[in-house]
Amino acid sequence: MTKQAFPPLPVHQWPARDRSLWQGARQPVGPFDDDAGFAAGWRPPTIKMSERGYGMWLGWLATTGQLDPLTPPCNRVTWELIRAFITEYSVGRAETTIAGAVRGIAYVLRACAPPDGVDWLTTLAHRMTNTAKPSRPKLPRMVRIGSIILLSDRLMDIGLEKLRVGRRSGAPIYRDGLLIGLLIHRPMRRRNLTDLRIGHNLFVDDFGIRITIPRKETKKGVPFDGYVPKRLEEATFTYLDRVRPVLLKNDIPDEGWLWVGRRGRQVTADQISTRVTRIMREHFGRDLSPHLFRDCAATEVALERPELIGITKHVLGHMTLASSQKFYNQATSFTAFSRHADVIRKLRGEGS
Template sequence: MCERGYGMLVGWLDRNGQLDPLAHPCDRVTRDLIRAFIIEYSVGRAEGTVAGAVRGIAYVLRACAPPDGVDWLTRLAHRMTNTAKPSRPKLPRMVRIADIVLLSNRLMDIGLDKLGQGHRSGAPIYRDGLIIGLLIHRPVRRRNLTDLRVGHNLIVNDLGIRITIPREETKKGVPFDGYVPKRLEQAVFTYLDRVRPVLLNSDIPDEGWLWIGRQGRRMPADDISIRVTKTTRKHFGRDLSPHLFRDCAATEVALERPELIGMTKHLLGHMTPASSQKFYNQATSLTAFSRHSDVIRKLREEGS
């Protein structure tokens, strides 16, 4: 991610005729250049995205000239990161885990019923239900969900269905190694044995990708996001993106089992619990929102 941010700056300098290939990386940045880069890069992008790019530039420069790199740029990046406003508020889109699990089960039941009646349309419905169920139980990032491949990082053994993702394939460099929860095991086996073969195209070699989409091909990450978002919007009246499942999971732990809040580090694949708390735990806001609703309800009851 840091390399990507720095690469965008280098590309921008090159397009504007201001790139000196022989200059030390730290000598390629000035306050005026960074200001101009931010102005141009900010068009159409969320504040957090822009802050992430600037932070990437600053961190690459720290690696090139340790330990401080360009000190003023690092301070700027941290300030931008801490003050960036979310492009969309998360709280209004939050859904309780129990409701998500019910939706997942309902979709899989509908899918199986349709397949039992000979309707192929039941296969994608079942698949979407399983994706939603797996996301809320094992909220891996979208990229890692998309890259699940039978026999490679999704392995059936005597203990169950194991998911293993090496550190070089995770955003935070933290490996993931865990099992599909027992309550979902049979659903995964049903998908592999009955549903996935319906989704496959006999004219296309089966490379083992878990999620099969249109025309029997591997399902791209964007298609997974679209299907999950459309499905949750239809049933909950709000958009629940795959990434937001991580917020829901961390918040549920904080609300229902606060003594286990440390587990969110492992659940979300973070280096420390602080990351889970800072970026994903909406429990304080959710509790305040619920109390506010209770006050309004009581006032209405007293008024009537």
């Protein structure tokens, strides 16, 4: 079935009461203020997701003649209306997309009427998010950690060799190899990886190269404090001393970003995603994005050392073990998937 268009109502077209409550919820705390707004510390992607979901909700109410601008936001929400919205919005859309829209509605209502908003809707949104099936299965795209580490080392070797013979093209190759190696050893979120900055959250001390990310800069509010793994320490120093200077431009001020492009500017999160995914496709034939590195790392723990599944909470920066448990289930599926592939290879006479 063809999906119906659901253009979100932009914030400036929201009913005055909704707009005022949302703007108040986003108000940051000042030096003479007692409290910040409920959504003051939300990251831009969360703000964008919330405004889009709530905007679609208001647009749908308006289109169906059910939007009363004078009604308080939480009073507009009923089980029957939410169910009708989900039914229409679901046509032709992935479960994760639907869950994101409902979560956006719930989050704006929580921000406008803190701390609960419409509690049953928040519960529904989280349940839909946790049970949603992605439109593209993750398992066939995943790669074992050992293979990724070997690729990382090989890219750095290629990059250094090119630099040795005077080819500047070796610098971005080395950078990408180091980035992939760090990402699989320390599977941080894409934004935190992008924002690594020398002297800000990346330091050299007596114990090695330390990465410190405060809770306010992480998605789940869980601080990260750890070291670049010892096996990548020398490679990181080589990057800082020999490779990164090649990428910098004399006319561009060095702002300390760890990952810089050929023109000396910070490599953006989207550029990292594009490059990493392309490299994975070229070498493994799979679209393995930076976010899927987190799945690979956690699944490897569950696959090889299931008794240590609890450490994935800390590795991935989860608040609870509930999010990490899915990787144990995924590991079970991974084993079955691998065995199935082995059977197919034997049937084709490709050896055991």
